[in-house]
Amino acid sequence: xxxxxxxxxxxxxxxxxxxxxxxxxxxxxxxxxxxxxxxxxxxxxxxxxxxxxxxxxxxxxxxxxxxxxxxxxxxxxxxxxxxxxxxxxxxxxxxxxxxxxxxxxxxxxxxxxxxxxxxxxxxxxxxxxxxxxxxxxxxxxxxxxxxxxxxxxxxxxxxxxxxxxxxxxxxx
Numbered sequence: 001x002x003x004x005x006x007x008x009x010x011x012x013x014x015x016x017x018x019x020x021x022x023x024x025x026x027x028x029x030x031x032x033x034x035x036x037x038x039x040x041x042x043x044x045x046x047x048x049x050x051x052x053x054x055x056x057x058x059x060x061x062x063x064x065x066x067x068x069x070x071x072x073x074x075x076x077x078x079x080x081x082x083x084x085x086x087x088x089x090x091x092x093x094x095x096x097x098x099x100x101x102x103x104x105x106x107x108x109x110x111x112x113x114x115x116x117x118x119x120x121x122x123x124x125x126x127x128x129x130x131x132x133x134x135x136x137x138x139x140x141x142x143x144x145x146x147x148x149x150x151x152x153x154x155x156x157x158x159x160x161x162x163x164x165x166x167x168x169x170x171x172x
Contacts, residue, residue, distance in 0.1 A: 048141075062103070127156070
């Protein structure tokens with residue numbers, strides 16, 4: 001996992017994130033080893049948190065911004081999209097990745113939806129650790145899209161360099 005992440009292999013990065021997000025006790029030691037192994041190569045990114053009410057255009061904005069980053073600036077971008085969770089399966093139910101169709105086709109873009117699983121603050125329980133993995137994989141731009149359901153979506157502020165609130169015009 002460590003070598004794959006450090007070499008920027010997207011499939012290995014996705015698998016490593018799955019281990020990090022796992023709630024199984026059997027994955028805890030491996031998750032800690034992965035984080036310890038990649039930590040020296042992390043921390044050198046621009047982290048942007050993006051929140052707003054549902055329908056404000058968070059995913060549409062991220063799709064456009066991400067395309068600008070990869071096409072116009074020639075840089076890599078990771079998008080960590082936190083979705084509401086299914087009460088049945090615990091997984092993501094909105095599939096924000098499907099609303100970033102153009103960006104998802106780009107080789108220099110990595111989009112990872114993660115379920116909030118009831119974690120308050122607009123982010124998933126392991127979003128901070130997932131950011132570290134993306135940085136170690138060479139993504140120098142990390143965009144974190146919160147669940148975006150109200151005024152308590154502020155946990156992302158402590159883990160990003162810039163916090164953007166998207167509003168619907170005329171909504172007050």
